[in-house]
Amino acid sequence: MKAFPNRHPLPFLILAILGLLAALWAGLMRLGWQLPSLTPSLAMLHGPVMISGFLGTLITLERAVAMKQKWMYLPPLLSGLGWLVAIIFPNLPFGVILLTLASLGGVAILTEIVRREFALHTITMFLGAVAWLTGNLLWMFGWQIYQVVFFWMAFLVLTIAGERLELSRVLRPTQMQQILFGFIVTVFLAGIILALFNLQLGTRLSGLGLLLIPLWSLRNDIAWRNVRHKLPLTRYIAWCLAFGFLWLGISGGLSLGFGAQVAGPRYDAVLHAVFVGFVISMIFGHAPIIFPAILGVPINFQPAFYIHLILLHVSLALRVIADYANMHTLRMWGGLLNEVAILLFIGMTVYSLRKSVSGK
Numbered sequence: 001m002k003a004f005p006n007r008h009p010l011p012f013l014i015l016a017i018l019g020l021l022a023a024l025w026a027g028l029m030r031l032g033w034q035l036p037s038l039t040p041s042l043a044m045l046h047g048p049v050m051i052s053g054f055l056g057t058l059i060t061l062e063r064a065v066a067m068k069q070k071w072m073y074l075p076p077l078l079s080g081l082g083w084l085v086a087i088i089f090p091n092l093p094f095g096v097i098l099l100t101l102a103s104l105g106g107v108a109i110l111t112e113i114v115r116r117e118f119a120l121h122t123i124t125m126f127l128g129a130v131a132w133l134t135g136n137l138l139w140m141f142g143w144q145i146y147q148v149v150f151f152w153m154a155f156l157v158l159t160i161a162g163e164r165l166e167l168s169r170v171l172r173p174t175q176m177q178q179i180l181f182g183f184i185v186t187v188f189l190a191g192i193i194l195a196l197f198n199l200q201l202g203t204r205l206s207g208l209g210l211l212l213i214p215l216w217s218l219r220n221d222i223a224w225r226n227v228r229h230k231l232p233l234t235r236y237i238a239w240c241l242a243f244g245f246l247w248l249g250i251s252g253g254l255s256l257g258f259g260a261q262v263a264g265p266r267y268d269a270v271l272h273a274v275f276v277g278f279v280i281s282m283i284f285g286h287a288p289i290i291f292p293a294i295l296g297v298p299i300n301f302q303p304a305f306y307i308h309l310i311l312l313h314v315s316l317a318l319r320v321i322a323d324y325a326n327m328h329t330l331r332m333w334g335g336l337l338n339e340v341a342i343l344l345f346i347g348m349t350v351y352s353l354r355k356s357v358s359g360k
Contacts, residue, residue, distance in 0.1 A: 009294050012061045012073070015080030017346065019053030022087065024339045031335040032328065041090030045083075047145055050275070051152045052099040052136065053083025056106065058290075059159060063109050065294050075105030096140045103133040103155075120178055121166040124185055128158030131192065146262040147199075149271065150192045150206060156279050157248070158185065161213055163286075164221055164241075173220045181220075184212040199260040207255025210274070214245035214252075221245070233288060233301040236309070240285025243313050247277025250320075265323035265331065276338055277316050284309055287349055299352045308348060312341035 022038075026046035029035050037043065056079040064072035079102035086095025110126040135151030165181060173181075188209025195202025218224060223245070226238035251273035254266070261267035283290075288299045319334025321327075 009061055009065055009073075012057060012076045012080055013294060015084075016054050016057035016061065016076070019049055019057060019080065019083045020342070020346075022083070023047075023050035023054055024342065027339065028336065031332045033332060033336065039087045039090065042087050045087055045090075047149060047152070048099065048139065049083045049087065051156070052079055052102065052132070053086075055156060055279070056099070056102055056132065057083075060102065060106050060109060062290055062294060063113070067109070067112070069112070072105075072109050075102045075109065078102035078105060093140070096136070100133070100136040100140050103129070103136045107133050119166075120182060121162045124158050124162035124165060124181075127185065127189065128155045128162065131155045131158065131189075146267070147196065150195050150202075153271075153274055154189065154192050154206075157188070157210070157213070157274065160244075160279070160282050161185070164217065164223075168220050168222060171220060171222055177216075177220055181216055184209055184216055187212065195260070199262075203255050203260035207252045207257075210252025211249050211256060212252070214249040217245050232303070236301060236305055237285045237288065239306075240281050240309060243309070244278045244281035244285070247273045247281065247313075247316070250277070265326060265328075268331070269320045269323035272316065272335075272338070273320060277313065280312060280342060281309070284312070284345055287345070291349060291353065295353065297353050299349065302348060302352060305345075305348060308341045308344035311337060311344065315341060 022042065023046055025035065025038065026042045026044075026049065029037065029043040030046050057076045060072070060079065061076040064076060078098050082095050082098030082102055084095070085092075085098055089095060106129040107126070110122070110129040114122045114126050131151045132155035135148040135155065138148040138151065139145070188206055191202050191204070191206025191209055193202070194205055221241070223238045223241035226234050227242055229235045229238060251270050254270050254273065258266060258270075261270060284305075288301065292298045315334050315337030317334075319331055319338065322330035322334055
């Protein structure tokens with residue numbers, strides 16, 4: 001079998017995938033499944049490991065590869081090691097410090113990107129990196145997860161929104177449409193910041209921002225036009241993005257309508273509508289672009305990709321319905337099937353990459 005053309009990022013990618021697996025294990029424990037606790041703190045670190053350990057590593061790694069600057073590999077190294085140290089030594093601050101330094105590195109990378117191209121989409125991604133750093137700083141100084149999770153959410157939402165805005169340039173959005181996008185981002189960020197002082201009002205305002213982003217995309221994101229594209233891969237990617245935007249709007253609507261939730265089933269529904277429905281679906285869609293860019297190996301599209309995509313969204317719908325119907329067992333199964341869909345995605349991606357490398 002041939003080697004991957006670009007093997008340098010592979011160790012970082014392995015750290016990210018291991019972080020994902022650890023976060024999935026912790027997620028099942030939090031849902032109520034009786035599993036061995038690999039470390040005493042693992043269940044409590046589900047969110048930070050998923051966001052900073054997995055997604056933080058993956059996002060900064062992608063940018064390091066694209067920018068071809070050696071110093072930019074430091075942030076994904078710090079986040080990849082940070083989640084590991086955090087769960088092994090839960091009573092020591094070293095893991096949190098490493099993750100915070102990783103997010104500081106993420107801000108440094110985006111600062112360089114903005115310096116090279118000062119545009120609305122790069123500024124949006126820069127604000128997302130600042131939100132990641134802010135959330136980690138608040139967490140490091142003892143703020144509760146429900147108080148800082150909005151900043152972690154902003155990190156991912158603004159990162160993806162900025163990337164989609166960049167790709168939307170093929171549709172040539174008007175200046176007014178770009179101003180509207182900037183206004184929506186401002187509303188969202190204002191809600192995130194306000195939530196530190198008035199949780200209910202801030203949650204509703206940020207929820208309005210979450211609701212407006214997918215509404216803006218209906219006219220300005222090419223994904224909605226590509227759902228009927230004749231190329232199978234392009235059509236698959238478009239469906240991933242369309243479902244993701246739908247869940248982002250659902251989360252925004254729930255936050256706007258029901259206000260802040262600091263724990264319990266409704267808290268689970270709002271967060272996972274974003275982190276699973278929006279973010280993971282976007283990863284499903286961008287994987288055929290991200291992994292070839294990182295590893296230098298194309299992904300061969302398989303119609304079976306729709307299996308994990310459909311399973312992800314059907315199981316998430318069951319989970320959210322169960323959250324609001326207070327059906328704990330159904331919620332557990334919905335969460336389990338969410339994770340099965342993610343594992344199927346990993347398996348299909350690895351299979352496709354190996355097939356490309358072997359040339360068969």
